Amino acid sequence: MSVHALAVRAATIGGPLARLDPRSRVLAAVALVVTIATLHRLDVLLCAVAGAGALALVSGQPLRALGHRLLHLEGFMAALLLLLPFTMPGAPLLTLGPIAASEAGVLRSLDIVLTVNGCALVVFALLAALDPVHLGQACARLGVPQRLVQTFLLTVRYGAVFRAEIRRLTESMRVRGFAPGTNRHTFRTYGNLAGMVLVRSLERAERVDEAMRCRGYSGRLPIGHAGRFGRADLLFGFAVLAAACALVGADRLL
Template identity: 30%
Template structure:
């Protein structure tokens, strides 16, 4: 797994051209709406809408499906565990186990909701460079401190990924093989410790470098966003979907 979520941020599509602030705000509302849905038919509609959005964004299908994998596998056991453990009358006896069919409905609700939201996050984060998305979040009044820290952490993840790779190569060249034993655990403990020691020293140097470039706790950017009417048209379309889903869920 590699943190290259914005690998396809440079291609063009109606979603890519959408102003990041408007995009995050309106798709954020859609995420919250989906998270509150209760009825299976409407969740299915929401799922279809999310697939449509992913297709509009022109992100490669293989890229999206690869990123959907963790959510897909994590939730698959729900289809077995929930029906087996859920109390209820609609249970079907198979051998010694009672299999509750209602559990399957619940599992599919959770599953479709999760996949829909994950697809939306991929669409939001995948269609703009990560730093642009974060700056947009700051403009949307998210706490500046948290946004800045997320940005710094993101920057240094890549540095320490290289560092771990280097340390790993060094360990492998000394014939270290991971096994289920105490020696492996001790080596991993020392490995993490070493990584921390190095990072503490690096953290101070980085801070000095930032100070010497005039860092004073405020994030400064050079480019300005421009919102055009089309951005709001796209936003209203999303809003209509949200309201329809919300009312449909209450009425059905």
């Protein structure tokens, strides 16, 4: 999506979280992900996942997007999760012929599934609908080096350009009868595609660089910022802190 489309999407999703300073969302996301990653008790983890799920619902984003994300995550972790029960030693819970799923392995798998999904829900709820330009600005105001943020902002802008470029090229390949398969022709075609896009991007980079210099660029651009830290942020910050303390407390003390 273009910078404009991403900004429009962020603005139309709205919801109570949109009123927060982007810095609060970034800090809260990091704090909650770190908290959930340190939990070990399954019941506490379940509470954390439920809370993160509620936050995702409140964020006002379409549930289909969430489902898509979580499904991708599960496919990703399948190798890890399906193997753990059978490779970890312990009392067998389920026997399939010569192999047995150990109780320890199953519990470990459950622990990972809950942790990974909880963290993914937090990132979805707090950051997925955040305009990437605001994310960059928030990071700059939180102390991330200016040059890195500047590069990030330009990448957001040109990422959309080159996604469109690649889409256009692959479409023109398809209408000319290109059907990808595992063969030399496919690899050569994709190699040419990557090479072509690289050539165009280098030319584009030169033009952008010259345009920036013409406008007096000397290593610094204003990054700007959106949002102000207000009462809503204070309340949200306390709520996040309280939730994190409660989860860690329950995990360690109960």
